[in-house]
Each structure stands twice: as structure tokens, then as C-alpha cells.
Amino acid sequence: MQKISPRKKRIRNRTRAACVLLFALFLMISGVAGCAAHPAKTKIIIGYQFGVAYAPLEIMKMQGLLEKRLPEADIEWRQMGGPTPIREGMLNGSITFGFMGISPVLIGVDHGMPWKYMCGISANRVALVSCREDIDSLADFGPYDRIAILSPGCTQHVLLSVLAARELGDAKALDGQLVSMTHPDAMNALMSGTEIAAHMATPPYIEEELAQGMKVIADGEEIMGRPFTFICGVAMTDYVRENGTTYELFLEALGEAVDYINEHMEEACDALADVYEISPDALYAQMTYNGTIYSTSLAGVPEMARAMAQCGFISEVPPYDEIVFDNVKKEMP
Amino acid sequence: MKKLPWYLLLILFWEAAVKISGVSPLLVPAVEDVLRALARDLTQGDLIRQSALSVGMIAGGIAVSFVLSLILAYLSQMHPALNGFIGTVTDIAHPLPGLALMPLILLWFGVGDGAVFAVIVHAAVWPLLLNLNAGTLAVPAVYTETASMLSMSKSGIFFRIRLPYALPYVIAGLKTGWARAWRALISAEMVFGAIGLHGGLGTYIMVKRTFMDTAGLFAGILVIVMIGILVENGLFRFLERAALDRWEV
Structure with missing residues (x-):
């Protein structure tokens, strides 16, 4: 039988130890994920x-x-x-x-x-409010006109997609023009005449934007056909x-x-x-x-x-x- | 290739740990789920487009940073006053993380590609400049003095003697610049991804997070890792070898 030198033996042992440690680490990460922060029942x-x-x-x-x-x-x-x-x-x-x-x-x-x-x-209420006189429906948005929503996948985004499917024939037609912004930022962007042409707004921003002479292009309840939570x-x-x-x-x-x-x-x-x-x-x-x-x-x-x-x-x-x-x-x- | 067994071992441990612990796939997905998501997004999704966008953006950013650092290094060696000024600006800007400048960059460049590009250039230009300066100034005096005696102009000495001599430093600067810019780019894309005006791998990860596609999120991280390894262990190794052969430095 071939004799293993003490150096090789040491290396082999260390490699084995490293593997065991690494595996234990993986197990710990996957085991800890999701249960580390479980609050006590009270x-x-x-x-x-x-x-x-x-x-x-x-x-x-x-x-x-x-x-x-x-x-x-x-x-x-x-x-x-x-x-x-x-x-x-x-x-x-x-x-x-x-x-x-x-x-x-x-x-x-x-x-x-x-x-x-x-x-x-x-x-x-949720409403699509625009600051632009030339925009009365989704079809009027140019390729560089941006629409502010809260975040991708939020209720406002869904409503806009439903409207885009209905009016433009493609639910994702405006996805490339969406910008995620908080409501106050979106309102400021509309008022200061940036590339933001419309805002999917909620109260009190709808009211404040309308008070500035802007207009509602679409209403959430009309889009969904009924009131919703x-x-x-x-x-x-x-x-x-x-x-x-x-x-x-x-x-x-x-x-x-x-x-x-x-x-x-x-x-x-x-x-x-x-x-x-x-x-x-x-x-x-x-x-x-x-x-x-x-x-x-x-x-x-x-x-x-x-x-x-x-x-x-x-x-x-x-x-x-x-x-x-x-x-x-x-x-x- | 020497590290391949270790990569395989990591994958094996990951898979075994997921299977043994029974962790929710929404928290840690199995390897096959991540590979399936990767294949799906590469073939049907827009992962290739997003990766190309990130790589294109960083390549452009580093090219601009290189030219900019070259101009700054040239100027700082042409006049002591310019050297003092550029040196001070470098001292101030170099330690500043790009993300800390984000609010200012947003203010100056607006939301979109211009801001991401500014973050990349800021991340890469200072280490490149520092290395260019160190390299071009490390030329033994005998070369520059001989060139002066032969009536070579200051610009000639810079471009024909100092710059070729500084090549290893340039490559080291590019490596540092790339590492900083790549991290900054992904972070910036994640910030702008949340806004929605820019694509790229950072944006891809944010979208996957928003839509609760954990396997897709892992796939995005995997692509970032793969690009990082390819550039650092592939492109830069190749450049280093090519430089060694060409200039025998």
C-alpha cells in the first residue's frame, strides 16, 4: 500500500474539515432563513x-x-x-x-x-391625472411621456395596465414609460413640468393636482367597473x-x-x-x-x-x- | 479551471442544505429552480438584454473614465499648478462612494441613464488617474532626461515614454476601476430600477424582488457573479498576458 506523506495527510484532513465547515455553514443559512426572526407567540x-x-x-x-x-x-x-x-x-x-x-x-x-x-x-379614489392639455386618453401619450406610479405591481400599475389593454390593445404598452415615485414627488414633478406627463394619484394628491388646473384622464372605479378595497x-x-x-x-x-x-x-x-x-x-x-x-x-x-x-x-x-x-x-x- | 471542483462543491452543498433543511423556496430556492429561472429568462425573458445593457453601460463608462483620466494625468504633468488642483480634487473625490453622491447626481443629471453613467465614471476615473499618475511618474529619470536632451517635447515624453512605461499601472488601475464601477453600477441600477427609468441587472433583480420571483432573483445574482468572474479572471488576465508579451514588462 502506498504510504501517504504526513504533509499530504495534513492537507487532506484540512480539506475535509473545510468541506464539513462549508456544508455546516450552508445548512445554517438555509435553516436560519425564515425562522431566526420568528417572534414569540406573545x-x-x-x-x-x-x-x-x-x-x-x-x-x-x-x-x-x-x-x-x-x-x-x-x-x-x-x-x-x-x-x-x-x-x-x-x-x-x-x-x-x-x-x-x-x-x-x-x-x-x-x-x-x-x-x-x-x-x-x-x-x-384612484385617478390618472395629467398636467398636459394635449393628453385626453392613453393614446395621446408620446414615447417620451412618463407616467408616475407608486411601484411595479401596485394597484395603480394594474389599473393602468387594464386601461392600456382596453384602449391600446396591449396591457404592457406603457410599461416602458412608467416611473416609480412617491405621491408627493410625482405631484411635484407634474407641477414643475418635467418628463412626467401623468400621475396615477390618490387623495389628497388628486385634489391638489386638480386645484392646479390639471385633469383626470381615467378613474379607478370606472376602470374596474365597481368600487374596490x-x-x-x-x-x-x-x-x-x-x-x-x-x-x-x-x-x-x-x-x-x-x-x-x-x-x-x-x-x-x-x-x-x-x-x-x-x-x-x-x-x-x-x-x-x-x-x-x-x-x-x-x-x-x-x-x-x-x-x-x-x-x-x-x-x-x-x-x-x-x-x-x-x-x-x-x-x- | 483549478477552482471548478470548489464551484461544484458549493453548488452541491447549496442543494443538499436546501433539501435537508426543507426551507421555503421563497426564501432559498433549490439549484434546479434557479437554473430553470435562468434558462427561462435567458430564452423567453429579457435577461440577455438587461445584461447587455449593464455590460454596455460599464464598457462605455470605463472608456470615458479612461480618456478622462488620461487627459487629467496629462494636464497634471504639464503644469505644477494644474497638478496641485487635480491632486486636491482627486483626494476629495476618490474616497467618496458613488451612492453617497446619488442625490446630487439626480439633481444635476436627472433620473435615467445619465445619472447611472455619472456614477460609473465617478467610480472608475479616480483609481485610473491615481494609477496613471503613479505609473507615468515611475519612469526612471534616465529615459526622460535623454528624451529631453534629444529635444523631445513634454507631450512627446508623456505619450511616447511615460504612458507606455505605465502600462502595468494602467491595467492595475483598470482592474480597480472596473471593480468599483461594477459594484456602483449594480447599486445604481437597483436604485434607478426602483424608479423604473433604467434597465440593467440591478433593475432586473429589483423587479424579481417586487414580483416575488426568488429563483429569478438568484438567477440575476448568478449572472452578476458570472460576468464578474469572466471579466476579472478572463479579460484582465488576457490583457495582463498581452501586455507582458508586448512590452516584456
């Missing part, structure tokens, strides 16, 4: 975004409605800049309840994200199965916040004025703007799913009763 982390559409959550937070029901729980509120980080947080277990537009939820469902709609929180709540299926009581109490607290806004709008605006850093009167105007509704009912998801499938955002329309929790199913006609 910890509830709520992920939501900015704007008056999320007002019920601010009321819930301010009045401690969840704390009253779950005094033992450690509750944390995290405001994020878009649906993607919330979705990722829910996937890796660092967010318990997430709030976002209804379309990013469907994109997640389409890719196998194990979550479901738990409620709606608000509906508001704009912002909804989602939870992971496993979490709700294992924490049914917490889920029920969360919905109860949210319901109380929505009722408070609807029944005491002026008081709610007084309380929220500091949160939104505007006067109570201006906030009242925003929260009662034509088309703004605060409600836990979920509306328009099947229509949105069909529109998204037609425009290629999702591969198929999921069965509605498989993507909503039991409390939403009870609302079904």
Missing part, C-alpha cells in the same frame, strides 16, 4: 405604510385598542415604505399582520406565499391556525378603530392631526374626500385577480375562498 408586530388610508391602524395604536385586549402581548408597530418589505417580513416571520394594497397580496399568492386576506381597512390586512395561514384567539382579538380591535373613525370623524381627525403633521381641518377634508371609505369589509378582490391574470401579473385566478380567512368568507354573498 409578540405581535404590525407592518403598515404611510398615508391616511392607514388611519384605522393609527387610531388602534393611539387608543391602545389591541393592548386592552391582549395586555400580556408585546406589540410593535413598524411603518415601511412599500408592500415588498412587509411581504418579506411576513415570509421570514418578523411581521405578524401586514397591511398593503390588494394586488401585491395576489402576486404573493401566485408565487405560493402561504397567506390570506383577513380584512379590508380602506377604499379611496384599496388597502387590506393579511396574515400567514399558519399563524392564524395556531393563534386563532389573537387573530380574532386583532380583528375586533381593528373593527373598533374603524367604527370610531366613522362615528367620530372630527375627533379622529383632531387626534390624528399630529400623526400626519397637518391641520385637523385639512385631514378631515382628506379623510372624507369623495370615494374614501373606512371599512373592514373586503371588496373587489376577484375582479382585481381576473384583471391581473389578464394583464399577466399573475399566472391564474386563485379561488376566492382559498385566499381569504373564514371571517371574510362569512361576508361573501
Whole structure:
């Protein structure tokens, strides 16, 4: 038998050790992904975004409605800049309840994200506003005219695609001209006469843009053919199965916040004025703007799913009763 | 080729770790899912177009940076005052990450390709200039003095003696410039990708993230890695060998 030199033996041993370490590292990464940040059962982390559409959550937070029901729980509120980080947080277990537009939820469902709609929180007007006199429909946009939306795959993007399919015969006809911008940036861009020719806006920006002499080219409700929930709540299926009581109490607290806004709008605006850093009167105007509704009912998801499938955002329309929790199913006609 | 077994081992460990841990494919996809996404986006999607856009953008950016650094190196060696001024600007600009300048670049160049290009040029021009200066000034005095005695002009000495001598430094500068510019480009594309006015691999990754295509996101990262390896281990090795053969440096 050939004798191995001590040097070769050392190298071989080191190589083996390196391989074992490397494998352990891979195993650790894949094992840790998704469970490292799983909160303890008593910890509830709520992920939501900015704007008056999320007002019920601010009321819930301010009045401690969840704390009253779950005094033992450690509750944390995290405001994020878009649906993607919330979705990722829910996937890796660092967010318990997430709030976002209804379309990013469907994109997640389409890719196998194990979550479901738990409620709606608000509906508001969405409109395509243009600052240009020569633009009256999508056909009038030139190749260098840009349209500002919030982010790819957001509800505004879906609505624009539905309209493009209807008016231009191709849902993706305007995709190369879309620019992702926050609402205030888009409004400023429209007003300062940049390459941004139109903005898929929501209140209060619609009102402010119209006040500057701009015009509405298309309305979200007309595009969809019915009113629809704009912002909804989602939870992971496993979490709700294992924490049914917490889920029920969360919905109860949210319901109380929505009722408070609807029944005491002026008081709610007084309380929220500091949160939104505007006067109570201006906030009242925003929260009662034509088309703004605060409600836990979920509306328009099947229509949105069909529109998204037609425009290629999702591969198929999921069965509605498989993507909503039991409390939403009870609302079904 | 020496590293091939290690690449294969990495892939094997990745696959085994995914299978054993049972991690969600939305968090860490299996190797075959990533390869399937890569094949799909290469054949039906626009991965080739996005890669070409990134490579074209960086090639253009580095070419412009090279010309710019050459002009700056030439000017700084023509007059001591210019040398002092350019040296000070380099000291200030070289350590500044391109992304830190992003708000200013957006303000000056607007959103779009011009801004991405500015980020690349900023990332590449300073290391190129520093290496060009170091290389052209490292010429032994005997060559430049002889050329002066033979009535060669300052420009002639720069282009015909200093610059050829500095070739290894130029290649080292290009390598550093490329590494900095490639990282800056992908980061800038990710920022502008979120805006939507620019394509490229960074944008591709952002879109995959937004639409929750984790396997596609991994495929994008894989392409970035492959281009990086090809340029660093292929193109630059070739350039170095060619320079060694040609000038015997």
C-alpha cells in the first residue's frame, strides 16, 4: 500500500474539515432563513405604510385598542415604505399582520406565499391625472411621456395596465414609460413640468393636482367597473391556525378603530392631526374626500385577480375562498 | 479551471442544505429552480438584454473614465499648478462612494441613464488617474532626461515614454476601476430600477424582488457573479498576458 506523506495527510484532513465547515455553514443559512426572526407567540408586530388610508391602524395604536385586549402581548408597530418589505417580513416571520394594497397580496399568492386576506381597512379614489392639455386618453401619450406610479405591481400599475389593454390593445404598452415615485414627488414633478406627463394619484394628491388646473384622464372605479378595497390586512395561514384567539382579538380591535373613525370623524381627525403633521381641518377634508371609505369589509378582490391574470401579473385566478380567512368568507354573498 | 471542483462543491452543498433543511423556496430556492429561472429568462425573458445593457453601460463608462483620466494625468504633468488642483480634487473625490453622491447626481443629471453613467465614471476615473499618475511618474529619470536632451517635447515624453512605461499601472488601475464601477453600477441600477427609468441587472433583480420571483432573483445574482468572474479572471488576465508579451514588462 502506498504510504501517504504526513504533509499530504495534513492537507487532506484540512480539506475535509473545510468541506464539513462549508456544508455546516450552508445548512445554517438555509435553516436560519425564515425562522431566526420568528417572534414569540406573545409578540405581535404590525407592518403598515404611510398615508391616511392607514388611519384605522393609527387610531388602534393611539387608543391602545389591541393592548386592552391582549395586555400580556408585546406589540410593535413598524411603518415601511412599500408592500415588498412587509411581504418579506411576513415570509421570514418578523411581521405578524401586514397591511398593503390588494394586488401585491395576489402576486404573493401566485408565487405560493402561504397567506390570506383577513380584512379590508380602506377604499379611496384612484385617478390618472395629467398636467398636459394635449393628453385626453392613453393614446395621446408620446414615447417620451412618463407616467408616475407608486411601484411595479401596485394597484395603480394594474389599473393602468387594464386601461392600456382596453384602449391600446396591449396591457404592457406603457410599461416602458412608467416611473416609480412617491405621491408627493410625482405631484411635484407634474407641477414643475418635467418628463412626467401623468400621475396615477390618490387623495389628497388628486385634489391638489386638480386645484392646479390639471385633469383626470381615467378613474379607478370606472376602470374596474365597481368600487374596490384599496388597502387590506393579511396574515400567514399558519399563524392564524395556531393563534386563532389573537387573530380574532386583532380583528375586533381593528373593527373598533374603524367604527370610531366613522362615528367620530372630527375627533379622529383632531387626534390624528399630529400623526400626519397637518391641520385637523385639512385631514378631515382628506379623510372624507369623495370615494374614501373606512371599512373592514373586503371588496373587489376577484375582479382585481381576473384583471391581473389578464394583464399577466399573475399566472391564474386563485379561488376566492382559498385566499381569504373564514371571517371574510362569512361576508361573501 | 483549478477552482471548478470548489464551484461544484458549493453548488452541491447549496442543494443538499436546501433539501435537508426543507426551507421555503421563497426564501432559498433549490439549484434546479434557479437554473430553470435562468434558462427561462435567458430564452423567453429579457435577461440577455438587461445584461447587455449593464455590460454596455460599464464598457462605455470605463472608456470615458479612461480618456478622462488620461487627459487629467496629462494636464497634471504639464503644469505644477494644474497638478496641485487635480491632486486636491482627486483626494476629495476618490474616497467618496458613488451612492453617497446619488442625490446630487439626480439633481444635476436627472433620473435615467445619465445619472447611472455619472456614477460609473465617478467610480472608475479616480483609481485610473491615481494609477496613471503613479505609473507615468515611475519612469526612471534616465529615459526622460535623454528624451529631453534629444529635444523631445513634454507631450512627446508623456505619450511616447511615460504612458507606455505605465502600462502595468494602467491595467492595475483598470482592474480597480472596473471593480468599483461594477459594484456602483449594480447599486445604481437597483436604485434607478426602483424608479423604473433604467434597465440593467440591478433593475432586473429589483423587479424579481417586487414580483416575488426568488429563483429569478438568484438567477440575476448568478449572472452578476458570472460576468464578474469572466471579466476579472478572463479579460484582465488576457490583457495582463498581452501586455507582458508586448512590452516584456
